[in-house]
Amino acid sequence: MSKNSNEKSPYASKIWLKSYDDHVKPEIDLELMSLADMMKKTAREFPNSLCYDFQGDCKTFQEAEKLINSFANFLVENGVKKG
Secondary structure, rough: OOOOOOOOOOOOOOOHHHHHOOOOOOOOOOOOOOOOHHEEEEHHHHOOEEEEEEOOOEEEEEHHHHHHHHHHHHHOOOOOOOO
């Protein structure tokens, strides 16, 4: 179904902003980074915080980062390359 170009999207008025508390900003600034960089940063800032609990196997961010790095090194050592 085509929309009349004169009709405004309900998102244009951002009606949901009216329900925000006064201290809540309408927009947030996010640092753009890769998932890998996000993991490294989080492991640095919150090393002992829970990263995941999968069927009772719990890992902190620091533990998860070590596992990720071990797997990445395994891939490189076995000839896996970018591409």
